[in-house]
Amino acid sequence: MTHEHHHENKTLKFFASPLQEETSNLHHHILAQQNPQPSSDALEDLKKDVYGNEDASPLNITDEILHDLPAFRRHAESTNAELFFDLFFVANLSTFTSLSEINDDVTLTAYVGFFAVLWLTWCNVSLFDVRFIADSVFERIAKAFQFGVMVGFAVVGPSWQPGKGYNFNAYRALSMILMGSRIVLALQYCVTLYFTRKHRRTIVPMSLMIALTLLAAVMYGALLAGFTHPGCARSDWIAGTCVPPKSDVYIAWYAIGISELIATIAISSHWRVISFKGTHIEQRMSLLTLIVLGEGIMVICKAISRIVKVGYVFNGPLIGQIVASVLIIYFLYMLYFDRMQHEPFGTIRQQAWSSLHFPLHVSLVLVLQGVSLLIDWVVAVQGLEAADQLFRRVEDMRLSNLFVNGTEYCSELRHAIDEQVWTRIPKGVDASKALDVWNKTLAALSPVHDYLRADPANNTALNDIRNLLSTAETISIQAIFDSLSISIPKDDKASKNLKFDKTDLLHKYEKRFVLVFDYVYISAGIALMLMAAIGIISLPASRRQRSEYIRLAVNGICGLVLCLITLVNTSAVTQERYLESAWMLPVICIITFIDILALHVRKAGKHEDHQHTK
Secondary structure, eight states: OEEEOSOOOOOOOSSOOSBOTTOOHHHHHHHHHTOSSOOHHHHHHHHHHHHSSSOSOTTTHHHHHHHHOOOBEEESSOOHHHHHHHHHHHHHHHHHHHHOOOOSHHHHHHHHHHHHHHHHHHHHHHHHHHHHOOOSHHHHHHHHHHHHHHHHHHHHGGGOOTTSOOOHHHHHHHHHHHHHHHHHHHHHHHHHHHHHTTSHHHHHHHHHHHHHHHHHHHHHHHGGGTSOOOOOOHHHHHHTOOOOOOOOTTHHHHHHHHHHHHHHHHHHHHSGGGSSTTSSHHHHHHHHHHHHHHHHHHHHHHHHHHHHHHTOOOOHHHHHHHHHHHHHHHHHHHHHHTTOOOSOOOHHHHHHHHHTHHHHHHHHHHHHHHHHHHHHHHHHHHHHHHHHHHHHHHHHHHHTTOOSSHHHHHHHHHHHHHHHTGGGOOTTOOOHHHHHHHHHHHHHHHHHHHHHHHOTTOHHHHHHHHHHHHHHHHHHHHHHHHHTTOOOOGGGSOOSSSOOOHHHHHHHHHHHHHHHHHHHHHHHHHHHHHHHHHHHHHOOGGGOOHHHHHHHHHHHHHHHHHHHHGGGGGSHHHHHHHHHSSOHHHHHHHHHHHHHHHHHOOOTTHHHHHHHHO
């Protein structure tokens, strides 16, 4: 199998063969070694490629290989078409992340679910491309269709709410999009089979791949019957008064996609004639990892821009959060790419290495999306503390009878809180209802203050002023979070009347960030443990030493420690203190830095000696 390093200016055919012309793996190996006979190690590798084992007779292996082992075109790097396909992936991920807000367990699973369907579609297309892509009119048409599939994801994304009922039209559209994607993929496998049919040992695995993708297409199509219309009158459906029933049919999307990926890997592992050996699959997975990390950078930059737009002061704790978030991304980047091995490794290990990137990318996406929310949380806590101090100051002035009348009292309260809260509402955030409640509350406070000042024993006026102040504080709290685009589930929002409960509202926002804290720390821990597993799988024989395994063990232990830190939630007091502190992101940063030290710190001269022996 040879690698193409340059683009050949040839006439574009309607169909193109994925095979090298009149060549074979054995010929290329002989030429590469400048030896008329292949070495014993190469011969055993070729036996595995053809037969899946080492039991073939060495007397007739050469003739068998020439007829049974096709020499596929191999690309040393990702093609321009593959890179362009990646751009559609990152655009989808970025758009969906900006539209999605994780504020409960349902929205969390929905976010992971959308990423899973998107990733699995990308992966199935990429697994074909790295092995069989050949530039032709047909392949360009097929690629254009796959680009359209990615655009379809962008169309469905805003309506994606599985677990909270479903959008009838959007979910049916997604099933049709997935079905179409697999039909086109099956056609691509059919064309590949046509060009490789003379190599007998490719017929069975290629036929299985065609059957697999067609079966997946049929199953996605069958799901259309599961997304049934709720049976409402058309007028009610258009008016939005029809409540669609909840359905768990969408879970089949995940089951089909994961099963398809497992079956693809199993087929290519058993029939190694179509394995990923010699392909650039490692580079494809590494590039997607880089894309995921890049998406994290964009999310954090958006969070910083939002804070600047709102007008918060960049003090020490906030700067520390931003620095820690950037370092977390940088350390994750180093932990992954510094362990990248350029030496080839076995077919089974290569496919296990590739498969682990699915949970790794899910974990990284959650970490980087959650990190930006934890920055917002620290800013919100600072805003709450500042607003609370202003309320206490004005209230102390009232208790000291420093205000002549209610108008002066409300004017001072408005001046203090407006500057801290209401003037920071950015454009595009609809705070009209909250502002209306704020104005009505101040209007009601003025006469109540006068009643209480005239008769300090007026218990009715005393209770009224306490309730109105509670309403004013509660609506200000909601405005602070709204200015940072932080919301709680709609069912948990404060009612429209003036009976607000400040403690209850704070508890709901805190509950949301406990969820963020949990999934960020657990995802970060899982990411570190998966990086350790990926490192073990890809570790070349020349580096399988105790010291390397210790370094990887430290990586895994650090990941476990991050997961265990979430146990602070078992104590309400400890949980509250930790959430209100500025240490959540620095702790992740410190632990990942420990991993970096374990990876790179070596005894003097040991690394150089190792390189010299190599």
